[in-house]
Amino acid sequence: MQACLQFTTGKIEMSLIDKISGQAPSLTPSERRLVETVIDRPKAAALGTALELARAVGVHEATASRLAKKLGFDGYASFRDALREEFIATHETATRFEKTITTSTPETILGKLALDEAQALGRIEEFIDADQIAEVAGLLMGARRIFVYGYGNAEVLSLMMVKRFRRFGKDVQHLVPDPRGLAEQLLGIGAGDVVLSFAFRRPPRGYAALMEVAKETGAKTIMISGKSGALLAPGPDHLLAAPRSGDPDAFQTLIVPMTVCNAIVIAAGLTAKKETLKKLDRLGQLIERFE
Amino acid sequence: MQACLQFTTGKIEMSLIDKISGQAPSLTPSERRLVETVIDRPKAAALGTALELARAVGVHEATASRLAKKLGFDGYASFRDALREEFIATHETATRFEKTITTSTPETILGKLALDEAQALGRIEEFIDADQIAEVAGLLMGARRIFVYGYGNAEVLSLMMVKRFRRFGKDVQHLVPDPRGLAEQLLGIGAGDVVLSFAFRRPPRGYAALMEVAKETGAKTIMISGKSGALLAPGPDHLLAAPRSGDPDAFQTLIVPMTVCNAIVIAAGLTAKKETLKKLDRLGQLIERFE
DNA sequence: AGAATCATGCAAGCCTGCTTGCAGTTCACC
DNA sequence: GGTGAACTGCAAGCAGGCTTGCATGATTCT
Structure with a gap:
């Protein structure tokens, strides 16, 4: 040993x-x-x-x-x-990426990846249940404003959620990472607002401050993360944490958290179906006028 | 125990x-x-x-x-x-998940979604094979410059690929959607450059023009898409098309194309392993210096 | 500045799990 | 049917790992 x-x-x-x-x-x-x-x-x-x-x-x-x-x-x-x-012995190799590379051969990358993802998806429900999804979706749809916070790899998901909830007609702001800009954006935050943030491997810069501000002002906080989400302090009001696919020591993808996001989007769509359809319809008209 | x-x-x-x-x-x-x-x-x-x-x-x-x-x-x-x-759960799940697929009827959004995605992932290899992945990865890693083009939902994937290949040290440009800006960005395009684009449901604005310019100047074109990719005209040099999960008439996710992208990134890492690791190492140093 | 609380290392003690000599049983060969 | 070898369970002994009271150093509050 x-x-x-x-x-x-x-x-x-x-x-x-x-x-x-x-x-x-x-x-x-x-x-x-x-x-x-x-x-x-x-x-x-x-x-x-x-x-x-x-x-x-x-x-x-x-x-x-x-x-x-x-x-x-x-x-x-x-x-x-x-x-x-x-x-099962783990090789703590130089970088996570190298781990994936050394264990992959080109012939199997896609297949292995698909399999890994499928297995990870199969486990999601052990970590996140339907109530949590519905609750978070309801919270987001009922929010006065939504602030989305996530950088690095997570920026991809941030962008997606910003787009999706803007389509729902929500007032969505993508928080900038620099301290001053962040402070300015958060000036008007208060009860009824919701902060949706992402964290993988480590919390984003300014996370603790953001959570504190939210708590003080009465805004609700939602965190979507990998397993490391459990470590976050101060904790968010709602934590959706599910282990990502792939070897923890190697290349980890955003498939699992993205699926969680998709579930939230679908649930959000259901909670306000009529309004949603109206807004989507309106979006279609708008797009046409700009084309 | x-x-x-x-x-x-x-x-x-x-x-x-x-x-x-x-x-x-x-x-x-x-x-x-x-x-x-x-x-x-x-x-x-x-x-x-x-x-x-x-x-x-x-x-x-x-x-x-x-x-x-x-x-x-x-x-x-x-x-x-x-x-x-x-x-043990994470690593001996294969059978359990199969069982889940065949036996359980998920009542929850998240469960159904996970199931759909997993099934779609399982079919990827019917549409895209390892050679295509390796070829595209090699093309991207050998490119002088990479132009990424994708808007609407696809912007999420565009952003991801821009980030990933910048980490590999490649010169990557995210093409803007407005005609004039696009024209300016493409002024210097030529042989050795690669255009990576995304299309779901319909080709992005200016797609045809972009393809023509690329062909005239000798740049290679790669398209990642859903099944509709087959309809694209003019066709790209390399087409990676796999059907997405979900109801074609309803909410379709980016899980399948994202997995294709992930496979390309991993394969790209393989094709230039040493350089990649050096660059990643350098990135780590840079991040540390900025923190 | 002093006191109290807390974190953490130390080391003795305890507990779990591995080893091994011994004995009972089975099976094969004579 | 008898004898011997091999297999296997039993239980005592041993080793390694976990726990916990105590002491020391750090930090905070008064």
Whole structure:
């Protein structure tokens, strides 16, 4: 376990399962069942204890211990460490981007990406439920003004939400990042206003001040973030945090938070359907007149 | 750890994030660093011991132990078990999500959306193959200058690609939509330049003219679009078209084209790995100097 | 400036999990 | 049917990791 929190040199032997499988003929029935379980669910085995593995298989922990030695490891601990290395050990490589690059081959980038995204999307509901979406959507649609705050990668989402809610006819301001401009924009903030902000990896500059101002003036705050949103202090009134797709140590995309945004937009559209349609209609007329 | 070797019932509480979020304001500096490390590298934390985590952060293991209790766990072991549970969930979800797709009828907006997106993502490879991605990525990375063109909803993606390729150190211009400004920006376009454009539902204003100018001057053109991309005339040199998720007559999202963009960015990183890493490194330095 | 509170390292103690000698059982071979 | 070897469970012992009272240094409030 020494290497887990430190920089590993990057070498991973992929032979462990092969080695085990190769030894299969000389294994006893109990050992065979153990090995089968390990091969079937290596991650569970890598995380559990010898006792748990043994119990899952229905043998004694001593048998698991002996198996590890038989396979050439110093003991069960070494065996499990090898499992961890092979299946889940993290390489803290130079940059997140490099991580993605080194584990990708051009042939599989798109496919792997699509798969990762799909899986991440599948988990969204474990972190954000329908009530939260509806509540946030209602809040936004009922807001006197909406202030959107998000920079860096998150600016993409900020822009999208600004566009969407302007289409709903809302008064939406995209907050600028520079302190003075921000202060000016926030001069008139007050009860009935809503601040919608984004944070990935770290809160945007001025986040704490923004939240404080909002709280003091009675404006509501909404935060859409990855898992790191839990760390934010002071916390927002409404936190929508769902882990993003991809390896946390590598390239993370905006697909998950964008889907959360889309859900909010759809919910917002539903909460004020009639008005929305009227506004959209009006937008069509306006566009035509400008074309 | 009871659950590790068994199939979890599928319900995972978002308790971990909640717990952290609830305590975020009252965390001490050391605890904060610990939590940041855990969020940043959950795998390492899930696998390691309290001592290893503490050492990685530079604090005493006792602090890690106390943090776990402060967050509402019985002790460090419980805390790590929660991490492991979450970790297993993220990485052994494949079957669960398939199951979700086939069995569940989502009643919530978010759930339905996630499902739609996932299914659309699953079809991407039927429309766009790896060679196209690699080719486009190579083209962009080899370009003298990149002109990005996309408005309306597509502006979100334009912005993203402008940001990403600027990070790669490329000379990227976001073309303005007004005719005169566009003409001015395109004055110097020529061979070696690449035009990256987006079109959903209908081509952007001035699309035809832009394509013609590009062809005359020898610049290459890339189009990322939904299915309607096939209708574009004149056609681009490279067309990446994949159907978007959602009802064609209703709300369509940018998830699919964004995933295509992400794949291009990753592939672009691959085609010029060394330079890319150097540039990213430089970006990190620059950001630090500006903070 | 002094006192109190808090954060954090230290180190002893406890607990969990791994190991290993021993014994009972099974199976194969004689 | 008997003998022996191998397999496996049992339980005591051991090691590593987690916990917690205590002390020290920092910070804040009076």
